Amino acid sequence: MKANKKIKVLVVDDAAFMRKALTEILESDSGIQVVDSARNGMEGLDKIKRLRPDVVTLDIDMPVMDGLSAIRHIMIESPVPIVILSSLFSDGAITFDALRLGVVDFIPKPSGAISEDIDRSKKRIIDRIKIACSVNLENIRRVRIPKWDPKGRLGDRYGFHPLDYIVALGTTLSGPNTVIRLLTKLPPTLPTALVVVQEISPKIISSFVKHFDEYVPWKIETAQNGSVLEQGVCYISSNENLLSLHLDAKGEVRVKLDKGVHRPLNLLFSSAAEIFQQNTIGVLLTGLGDDGADGLARIKEKFGITIAQDTKCCVYPNLTHNAIQNGVADMVLNEREISKTIQRIMR
Secondary structure, rough: OOOOEEEEEEOOOOHHHHHHHHHHHHHHOOOEEEEEEHHHHHHHHHHHHHOOOOOOOOOOOOOOOHHHHHHHHHHHOOOOOEEEEEEHOOOOHHHHHHHHHHOOOEEEOOOOHHHHHHHHHHHHHHHHHHHOOOOOOOOOOOOOOOOOOOOOOOOHHOOOOOEEEEEEEEOOOOOHHHHHHHHHHHOOOOOEEEEEEEEOOOHHHHHHHHHHOOEEEEEEEEOOOOEEEOOOOEEEEEEEEEEEEEEEOOEEEEEEEEEEOHHHHHHHHHHHHHHHHHEEEEEOOOOOOOEEEEEEEEHHHHHHHHHEEHHOOOOOOOOHHHHHHOOOEEEEHHHHHHHHHHHHHHH
């Protein structure tokens, strides 16, 4: 995007007052132009093809064609960065589906006392549109995950296997899509637990995790303060909390959660390294910012393995680019190579 070129946005929402309000919010920034609006997903899809916007804001609950159906069509027929603006933000199942289908962001629609709430949300909405415009669109991919039959694969999920390793995954914006894809490719019989810190609101993480759990043979749980790590379980936490791992008096590895957002990925990686030492695998995925590099360095000091997702495969390359530039990634791999390498290390 050229510095003097405005970001062209299409607003898709069935409520006339919301289309008007979002247009006013976005055009209050001199770098954004709302090229048009649409009342439902079908109308939005038609206008995307004709107008070629840089970013689309999309509601979920709409007539004719709802938001999730629209995402499927858009990402196949006319791919464009999609930012979901929906009152269904608190529904983790819908958030899960939207993220796996390839939206770059999912934020709450202004609600309640409309004028006050919209004003409070104004900066966040504008910032997220600008961030979405910088996405590497070619790397946005839908995760295809058929539901598995839990009755037929209980042995995979509940059979006993030792907890010899830890896989710590860190990511920020647009990372949940990659996490979902990785969990479909890793067998739950590996002698490890997974601990994931990703960008997701703490308000929806429980329902997000519950829905995620239905699609993969790993047992997916929300990371809770005091949880004892178990093999075959993936613990997911928001990067709006600080998660670290600690040994208790019995020698069991427990999760500790604190309030705060200062360098959560560094804390995850470094605390994992302190306990699991050379059996620590730190994986840094797509995202914005420069968090995680110091934590990966700590894993290297303890002779663990550090992996950074190849920037050429990232939706947002900043996070892994920083780690690679700092020389703290033992391996730079694409998604498929990451899952294969994790399995190979544990053989």
